[in-house]
Amino acid sequence: MNIARRANSQDVAALAGVSQATVSRAFTPGASISDRARKKIEAAAAKLGYQPNIIARSLSKRRSRLVGLLFANWTHPKAADLLKNITEALTEHDYKVIVQSATGSRLTDEVLREFLRYQVDGVIVFSAAPTAEISAEYARAQVPIVLLNQNGQSLNTSSVSVDATGIGNQIASSLLARSYKRLALISANPKSQIVIDMTKAIVSTVAEHPHMRIISQQTGIDGYEAGMREIENIWKQPETRPDAIVCTSDNTALGILAGCRQNLGIKVPEELAIVGLGDIPASAWQDQSLSTIKIPHDEMVSKAVMTLITGIEDPSVQPESYRYQAEFIQRGTTRIISNPKTGETQ
Amino acid sequence: MNIARRANSQDVAALAGVSQATVSRAFTPGASISDRARKKIEAAAAKLGYQPNIIARSLSKRRSRLVGLLFANWTHPKAADLLKNITEALTEHDYKVIVQSATGSRLTDEVLREFLRYQVDGVIVFSAAPTAEISAEYARAQVPIVLLNQNGQSLNTSSVSVDATGIGNQIASSLLARSYKRLALISANPKSQIVIDMTKAIVSTVAEHPHMRIISQQTGIDGYEAGMREIENIWKQPETRPDAIVCTSDNTALGILAGCRQNLGIKVPEELAIVGLGDIPASAWQDQSLSTIKIPHDEMVSKAVMTLITGIEDPSVQPESYRYQAEFIQRGTTRIISNPKTGETQ
DNA sequence: TCGATTTTTGCATACGCTTGCAAAAATTGT
């Protein structure tokens, strides 16, 4: 009825003098259609400004080519990069992504249920996990989920995560090798599985070495300025001063470092070691030079996307959990040690 | 035919003993339906795990409640925040957002055309502009576009941008008031309209003051490390050393500052002023303290979203361009001046 | 050239929902 309504395949068919079905085939790669018909149709379509209606196509095909992306951690230092890489990788495979935030009151489950209503072909969940109930709904609907930055084995869901235990072990053994003895652990979110696993690994490694111990554990410290304040608090109590601080975020670690250098005159790394997590660009800057843990985010994103697409295209493949190894990056905030055998320094 | 196919409204209707239309009404807020029927239907829906199919609803209603978000600048320091705020604001109004990247080879127009195929109700374009051709297609389809961070007046498109000329004027007059005389301009992307307008404003202000001049203009310098390298190049030529550097990015400015302090021993702000753009968090950190320009991103995002929604809900409203004022933030990289009248310092 | 084969086309139905319209049921007033 709309006077200015959009042209549809019928309109194009009428103008080109063919049937609607033929128009449809003209816009379906690989469909059976003669060159002559295609030419006519393309001309007509151009004249009418016709674009196939993907909503209608989705309904008919029962595939929306839409992927839901549930983003639960916007303060992640690589948030923008992750998003970019995820959307670009999915675009590459001709999927579109619907992004939804699930912080605060908008619960993960609520968002996931909405995705289902939009008939998404699959979902990537970044830094959160669905409840078992929603997982079951997705399983019933045969819509694959891939968890990124979270382990999904217990949910029978695919996941791509980093080996947090490995991170803890690497940090602990690096500090051990560098003869640090009194560790302080600082983290932002105590509920994060990565933080829990990593802390557990550090604790258990330390337990094996009687001359090393954990002086303090503090949670809820997040960001540069919080780190800067926290180091002042820590240093105020001389009897519990650590000689190594492990942070679950580079930003916080950089704040601590700045506090040491500018306000407290603490010698890093001689007097105090600082280790971050994430290897953000600023950590590598000459004046900062923070020893940290590098997480292979790019590979993890590719893996997550590929896993999702595989799951979409072949519903019979079973969920799988991939775990990536992180890497300790020795920079200026931990002592250099030399290997007595080879003479190499690291 | 699919054995495990999803339940639809027919299935629910059959189970609840009502017609399909009634099921539809049960899931349509405000529709005419008795409590009794609603109860029965809800029970049946729960049993079958039924969720309304929004794709089908969209087809029928000719409204997708989908908004396209074309993101052309992922390196913007606030990229993640902007995305979060945009998606959350739109979610608030019950729209979902499809994000697409338009960097590199994926051209703006191509992405916009795809959005149209997905029957989006509206589009937000961040840091890019469509061609006139696509603008016309959108106008014909009555789908509103809002440009964010770009002026759209010439395209007859709504836009929300910052007053770049005002920024240039503020920078120039601030430097003038602080008695700096020899300016160097450093920018990343010479094609960015903001950079062009801001530069033009600086140039014209400087032209009015014979004792001030522009020593050099350099483009293609982007990021902390690039800034650090650039200041070394600049300082190598003593005869063209500036006494004030204006950067179109805080990150670059911070790199320059670090270069001055750590490598070159340049006294900031006595010997050299540095002004950034964007007021990223790091600029406010105690050890950096960069004088910069603060852009009201949050307000701009709200405005963009509200403008879009207004345009969607009432197609008769005309495109409008909003321009926001930025604010010069005096910190440690420009001299303090005191107002001779009031004695205030700024 | 004619029958056999292949390619292209159109017909008709399905996808799952909304909604105008009219019929049915429930509610109200007297």
Next chain:
DNA sequence: ACAATTTTTGCAAGCGTATGCAAAAATCGA
């Protein structure tokens, strides 16, 4: 209790595309 009114329901026709099937057209072989 009955007519008048209001609310609820069902019917049926879309929304724009895909696709199985059979008919039509084009191509091929001899």
